[in-house]
Amino acid sequence: MKHVVRGVLFFILLLFSFRQVEATKTTVISSGDRMDNKIYLTFDDGYSARNTKKILDILKATRVPATFFIEGGFLTENPLLSKRIADEQILANHTFSHVDITKISDEELRRQLKQFEDEALKITGKPVRKFFRPPMGKYNDRKLKILADFGYTVFLWDVQYYDYVHNDDQGIKYVLDNLMKQTQNGSIILMHTLTNSNADALEEAITRLRAKGFVFASLEELV
Template sequence: MRYFLLVLCMILALPMSISASSSNTPYNWGFAKNKDHVKPEVGKQYEEMLKRQKSVYVGKDKNVYLTFDNGYENGYTPGVLDVLKKQNVTATFFVTGQFLESEPSLVKRMAKEGHIVGNHSWHHPDFTQVSDERLKKELKCVKDEYTKLTGKKEMRYLRPPRGVFSERVLEVARNEGYTTVFWSVAFVDWKTDQQKGWRYAYDNIMEQIHPGAVILLHTVSKDNAEALERAIIDLKKQGYKFKSLDHLLNEKQKEKSAD
């Protein structure tokens, strides 16, 4: 069965035509960064699209949502998990097929220690360039492999590879039961040959932080690994509370009920 799944996921790399549904105009997630604890401006178009498709990028109050993208392992994820455990912080790890196949013990540890594991696709493609059917299979392959590794059947959150999306992508994901999660705090941290020291990561986090921040970090970054505990401790000192994406989703559902 496992062999069949892997063969199916390899077939996904073949090109397929894009189905007609919602607009497939591609966008790269981004925003004008703010400082002084003010959330970034993403613009009316993004705000309305995300609301229609029940996607999120920010919360409210002095809550922080820590998320990591795990495309591959670079030796720092175990240390990140150690820090999270020590500081009693729950995070979300968005994993790819490569990470699931190469690091099953780390995925199992994430689940065992109470973290959320989200979907980052099997092959890390540009979702706007694949068909609805392939997009669904990309998501299914990750979810099925995660279930085989951990026994957990639920996977609720998606982060599109490279932050490239369209309304069609968000709609397909929503119909498959996913909440697409973008971010409101991020910086260039994924270039492993251009690391700048822990202070670079720490300063970027502390300068961009704001109530309801969804922080995106890449676990391949040495800077992030070395800055993480300092940032968590100092954010707690400022009165921020670390929450899970489940908390964020519950808050959004309450807001909708109140409308």
């Protein structure tokens, strides 16, 4: 009987230890509920102030929520626009200098996160929302633990069409065709503000996606 009790206690201890380890890693989300018609619009990097302003205007006019994962250069070089993002949408952390977090030291990642948070608070007047997207979508368990220490939820995506590679070579039709083909219930859509075609196609994309029965929602609903 003692052996049985010890075995049960050992199993419980192992289970608890496993959960403790898992709890130190942040949540990684690449889509929402596939049974729900909600979809989630996200934009990466910044870089183009003109496109970002146009996108914000369209989102405001169409009442669509979105999350902007911007890097520190855009944040500090465009303080008024960055504040507008934080006031109207969700401004989120994409590292300060758009680095592959798997190739930097733990301390450098901490510095990148903290520097972005400090600058965002200084510029927008409010703490940054604890949403993070790793540049290039690259991460590992070690870096996830650091992100967890900072309180971040990691958001990836399930809809993309390599707009940052093609830039504007493919045009508006390419953007619309890919969005219509790839988007499904729960999709997190990745677009880049650098690409003119994204800004030019956005209003029509919103109209078409809504016509298919999708409802635009905030990433806030996934945490």
